[in-house]
Amino acid sequence: MSINVFVEDPRLVSVDSHNSPTNTAPSNAFDYSCAAESPLYQQLGLSCLDNDEVLALMELSPVERKHQGVFFTPAELSRLAVEKFSYSLGDGAILDPACGSGNLLVALAETFEISPSLEVTLSEWNSRLYGVDINESFVKIARKKLVKLALSKGAVPSGEKTPGEILSILSNVKVGDFLKEYKSYCGKIGGVIMNPPFCHIDASGEIAWTSGRFNAASLFVVYAAEILPASGRFLGILPDVLRSGTRYAQWRSRLLKTADCTMETFGSFEPGVQVDVFILQGKIKYAQEEVIVEQVAAKSSPITLLMEKFDVSVGPVVPHRDKVIGTEAPFAHAKILPAWETVDLLPERICHAGRKAQPPFVAIRRTSSPKDKYRIVGTVVNCSELVAVENHIIILAPKDRSLLSCQRILDFFRTEHVNNYINEKIRCRHLTVGVVKGIPIGGAADGN
Known part of the structure; x- marks a missing residue:
């Protein structure tokens, strides 16, 4: 039987401490000072990635940003999500289907080992990390962040490749539309980690569990569950309405037939963003169980x-x-x-x-x-x-x-x-x- 478990984790339910400013660097922060001396670091403009993010966002009109649901995952929340996901080599490749500027991919890569060679390191990471986003500027920034991380961990470029060729090694982090291309990832990945768009989209006739306009994040989860193998795991940072809203009761029931799930409250997504989120984790079952937990509980x-x-x-x-x-x-x-x-x-x-x-x-x-x-x-x-x-x-x-x-x-x-x-x-x-x-x-x- 699948059970919705509401786990009380102090880091998840303490909204005040989450929103409070802090001057303490994360324990796994990396020293970029040595990497900054690399010519490649300068050629790729890796010291200006924060500015690049701001400029990429400014290129979008307010209407476009709302329509695309663009909110980058805060570093603290990214690391917490990755910690809870507990990735290991046995999980296979991991996909972020709405990778944005790559914060979740970087948080995952922070747990990876490196080879002495930058090119070998990026090639190994590319076999384990997949990311897709509809915005080309965000994807380029995501690739640069991964290169910056590899340099900071001590990987050394050979000097034989141009900056463009270095970025192209990360070919599995690319421009695309997951909602249209999700079936192409079947058999390639073993897990999904995501902070999908919270915008509203129109339901097509193929979607049986809702109609009209609905939150796009729910469809990302459904498609992620469809492409994962048995025992494949997924984690999503999602708007709280999916956990508690009456409109999404059928979505939850569908999900519980597919996966064993836990749902953990988090509170406000980040200061200034008036959206509460929760962390959904799921593991695909070996067999489909036609059990809807809420109905069983109500009857008993x-x-x-x-x-x-x-x-x-x-x-x-x-x-x-x-x-x-x-x-x-x-x-x-x-x-x-x-x-x-x-x-x-x-x-x-x-x-x-x-x-x-x-x-x-x-x-x-x-x-x-x-x-x-x-x-x-x-x-x-x-x-x-x-x-x-x-x-x-x-x-x-x-x-x-x-x-x-x-x-x-x-x-x-x-x-x-x-x-x-x-x-x-x-x-x-x-x-x-x-x-x-x-x-x-x-x-x-x-x-x-």
Whole structure:
């Protein structure tokens, strides 16, 4: 049976320490001072790679960068990922299917031995490292970083090859589109390590587990699992919505049929990037097991879940998009709902043709961060007429239609039990209907 394991690793769950600046160099940092004296070092401009990265990014417009999901993996996170991947020669060649400027490849190569000759070293590394990216400038920088690392570890160039010929030794780090070319890597690699793009793409008719626009990172994982051999391993740095979002439940189920997986929370990708990530590790099974862990757990669990006592839905009103038509009704949205209170009147009204909510109900804010004091913040709405509810609100309608059930569950949301449950299940900044439905409530709605 495949099991989702949430591992508590201090380096993964300590978001504050991850975001804090540090002046301490990593323990496996390399001394580039001797390598910098090499003519090849100067000819390739290896002392200016940070500037090259900035210039390569500046060549992309904001729209292109968002469309391509360009965020280079921080060095600290790259090394942590490689440490957890625990690469060995027996794993065969490793692929980064969205290598960018090569930070994960470099972190892997930091664990490799070298030969005295630079050319031999790069040739050996090239047989063990595959990288692909759609951006030619990033790929060139990735190759240069690997050359710089080999020089810093003591490999010496023969002087018989030009700088261009040196870079061309790393032929398996190349320009390409993994989502179109992934089948070409079947039989060539034994593992995958990646920080794929987090951008959204349109689902094709060949994708059965989702539709419409979805996060591209999920497809990178699916294709990586398809091309790996039995017992092949993969590691991905992924947006937390893939771990916890209702939209990706089928994706998770599909993955669990294919591989034994662990999912470890990490927190913010890096300072200034408001995306929480997790580290997914998987090992391809010898046989396909048709087991969906969440379904099995739900069937065998005697615990009362929130969805057994409340109907849970998202408010249908999108104010700046929906047409102003239909019946006028009180309008519930986050800015006017006082936290932890019961309201009988709402100061705003709206005309909306969509579904209305029947009071009493609990309105909880979808925006929620792991840093908040309470992961769920709500208000009991007890108006005398149907209420139009904004899209950033999740509606909990008690199945017994009682005000008391609403007030009891609202009190329950302020407990540490709820905070711990939500923080374990979801790290992104929006609550999902699926996570709220699955909150174990015991007898909270009954006053027990």
